[in-house]
Amino acid sequence: MDFYILTLFPEMVMNGLSASITGRAMENGAISAEAIDIRDYSHDKHHHVDDGPYGGGAGLVMQPGPVVEAYEALCERLGKKPRLIYMTPQGRVFDQELAKELAKEPELVFLCGHYEGVDERALELICTDQISIGDYVLTGGELPAMVAIDCISRLVPGVLHNEDSAEEESFQDNLLEYPQYTRPEVFRDMQVPPILLSGHHQKIHQWRRQQSIIRTLERRPDLLETAQLTKKEREFLEELLKERSGNAAADTSKMYNEEADAPELHGQGADRSKLHGESADKREPNSAETYASGPDGAGICASGPSTVDPAISAALPDTDGSVSA
């Protein structure tokens, strides 16, 4: 895959992409990246590429000439017209599906805007796609282009050493990734879920899928609508939902009355370290990993407060802390 980036800040893009995995992929030839300086196509003796907007208003607009000529010169050199993606907050929001689609192209050109954007006529002439990386406004399109290139690159064969890992991670089947653990086995009194040490690959796979479902339900329930689940997994989800709605009222009173001193739960991040930091004597035995029997009878670990919404934890059946054989 060959990436071309039309930009006013070529070093910024090349410095960013030359690091880490994309840098290694450029060295081994799995991808290439070339930043093209739009300023080189300015006809102005001061190399200006922008001017005030017609009709008035603040800021500067990138002129159409240098942008269009930079792209046309590239097309002439390549002997074809690759897709040209204009990075803008007004574009289609970038996601894994779009990354997969773009990863099939042999070449991609990214146009990075600055100031108040690019003259609309340039976009009409050369732009095939407009992409946003999220509902916020950055100072230019370089970082968004680097985000998209990084994400697309890891789907290109030969970029990741372990080809499997591109498939295994977040958004596989529209589910978030399961929690990961590495050495040491016990860290600050927190034990790695024993099932991961059991060597039982089928049960580990099942546990991970269930953790992905729990995590997606907690953090991105919108993804579950289109998640690809087996019949058993769907039953597992339905059980979680049923238990959760059944326990919601009880849980709320528990949180506001009995646990008045408990840390407030804001989103997914800040609260978790506090919960992990809770002193060992205050914790229930095995509360860091709540083992339960899943709806299909398999032993599951709901990982207590570290991965599971308190409402879901409370909803899961009682635990014995063991791994079912």
Ligand code: ADE
């Ligand atoms: N340029 C400025 N903000 C942007 C965004 N959110 N996505 C893509 N390009 C941008």
